[in-house]
Amino acid sequence: MPLKIINFRYITRAAILSCFFAFNSLNAQEIISDEDPVAKKKDSVINTSRIKADGVAAVVGDYIVLESDLDREIAQLEAQGADLSGVTRCELFGSLLEKKLYAHQAIQDSVIVNELYIQSLVDQQIQGILAQTNGDMQGMLKFYKKDSEQALRDEMYEINKNNYLSQEMQKKVIQDIEVTPEEVRQFFNAIPKDERPTFGTELKVAQIVIIPEVTEEAKQAAIDKLKGFKRDVEENGASFTTKALFYSDDGGSKNNGGLLPTMNRKRPRMVKEFRDVAFNLEEGEISEPFKTDFGYHIVYLEKIRGQEYDVRHILIRPELTQDAIQKAKDEIDVVREKIVDGSISFAAAAFEFSDEKETKFEGGQLTNPTTQDFNFELTKMDTEMYTQIQGLKDGEVSEVIQDEDRINSIKFKIMTVTDRIDDHEADFARDYLKIKELALQDKQIKAIEKWQKETISETYIKINGEYRDCDYQSNWLKTQ
Numbered sequence: 001m002p003l004k005i006i007n008f009r010y011i012t013r014a015a016i017l018s019c020f021f022a023f024n025s026l027n028a029q030e031i032i033s034d035e036d037p038v039a040k041k042k043d044s045v046i047n048t049s050r051i052k053a054d055g056v057a058a059v060v061g062d063y064i065v066l067e068s069d070l071d072r073e074i075a076q077l078e079a080q081g082a083d084l085s086g087v088t089r090c091e092l093f094g095s096l097l098e099k100k101l102y103a104h105q106a107i108q109d110s111v112i113v114n115e116l117y118i119q120s121l122v123d124q125q126i127q128g129i130l131a132q133t134n135g136d137m138q139g140m141l142k143f144y145k146k147d148s149e150q151a152l153r154d155e156m157y158e159i160n161k162n163n164y165l166s167q168e169m170q171k172k173v174i175q176d177i178e179v180t181p182e183e184v185r186q187f188f189n190a191i192p193k194d195e196r197p198t199f200g201t202e203l204k205v206a207q208i209v210i211i212p213e214v215t216e217e218a219k220q221a222a223i224d225k226l227k228g229f230k231r232d233v234e235e236n237g238a239s240f241t242t243k244a245l246f247y248s249d250d251g252g253s254k255n256n257g258g259l260l261p262t263m264n265r266k267r268p269r270m271v272k273e274f275r276d277v278a279f280n281l282e283e284g285e286i287s288e289p290f291k292t293d294f295g296y297h298i299v300y301l302e303k304i305r306g307q308e309y310d311v312r313h314i315l316i317r318p319e320l321t322q323d324a325i326q327k328a329k330d331e332i333d334v335v336r337e338k339i340v341d342g343s344i345s346f347a348a349a350a351f352e353f354s355d356e357k358e359t360k361f362e363g364g365q366l367t368n369p370t371t372q373d374f375n376f377e378l379t380k381m382d383t384e385m386y387t388q389i390q391g392l393k394d395g396e397v398s399e400v401i402q403d404e405d406r407i408n409s410i411k412f413k414i415m416t417v418t419d420r421i422d423d424h425e426a427d428f429a430r431d432y433l434k435i436k437e438l439a440l441q442d443k444q445i446k447a448i449e450k451w452q453k454e455t456i457s458e459t460y461i462k463i464n465g466e467y468r469d470c471d472y473q474s475n476w477l478k479t480q
Helices: 003-020 048-054 067-079 089-108 115-132 137-143 149-174 181-189 216-236 240-247 272-278 322-340 346-353 383-389 432-458 465-469
Strands: 056-060 063-066 202-210 290-292 295-305 308-316 375-377 401-403 411-421 461-463
Touching: 056 067, 056 089, 056 465, 063 067, 063 089, 067 089, 089 149, 089 432, 115 137, 115 149, 115 308, 137 149, 149 432, 181 432, 202 322, 202 346, 202 383, 216 240, 216 295, 216 308, 240 308, 272 290, 272 295, 272 308, 322 346, 322 411, 383 411
Parallel strands: none
Antiparallel strands: 056 063, 056 461, 202 375, 202 411, 290 295, 295 308, 401 411
């Protein structure tokens, strides 16, 4: 099978399936009741007129796919900006069948559902929708055609549970698959020379970052402000939620009154300093101010549910003085001058002057978060980074750039391109890591195809109506 076909199938399938797990398809998952003869008896004959009336397009094990599901999924994908050109309805319908097959088999294999995790997803989805609708619960229920919040939560829970089962089953199929160096070599050698992939232009990018220093007075001012909020809530009955809404510097949570995604002791996501404080509070308690890389916080522990913690926080970033900002700007100007006049190399300057711990010991080299190496493919480069380095010749140093990130509201940096590899046909030695990834994808696809073939043969499947005319890659029409 040509490599380009393998890659297209893998990427298309992964992209479509990931989008198909979107929440808004509220009616896409239904369970056939125990009384339904279709689910209980393999040899039963489905009444065509009844199926048409019910709108059932397919049955896969204990699951059904409604005729309306595909249109709903397509509308959701288009709303998310997905490019569906060249992707047929039959291919999308086949992906829906795959998802149902994974979920069905997960139940047969007794895949354990993390009930608390599913519930936390539902909570986050509800809160996210309410944040976009200014807390209009009735409007949300009307939009999703539900009589009560509990009815909506129950259906969302079922959808999330089935998606979780499907994802866990997919992981189970490929989790132990690895490729050896010899398999990578054989994979590469089996690709006809005229079909070998071409890798786009790649750059290695380095940067030096100078961050304005926060004064002790500004730090203390932030701490005092948080202590004032805490005192007002505890002594005067003020609302912590309102304080967060008006004063928190955390743009991601302030509109929710400082409410963060549910924290779980077994799956920590917050930074260690935050977790240490939150997990040591009593329900209803507000912490003393404490510091993380993001600034200074106070945390309110709203509720404990087993291992789940509902917390709100207020973040205050110490204010930067104009003197501190100008000092940082002057410092990076001097560093740039030294590099340009040859007094010091970019790598040496990064080690000596950069405030960015992640890069200073690597000569300022940025790591590609996707590939975990130093190479950035030009066509896949982050738009902001591309804007900052476009036009730079190899070894040329950019002008000083004022920037910001999640931690620092202002920082200054200079950038350079340390190496450039032009478009080229795949080379086994130079592109080994990329070829290894392609070989692994190919092996995973073959494992998935083998699993699907075996599982389809052992599972009750019925395709109805126009979808029986599709030319599926998998044998969904085995009995028809």
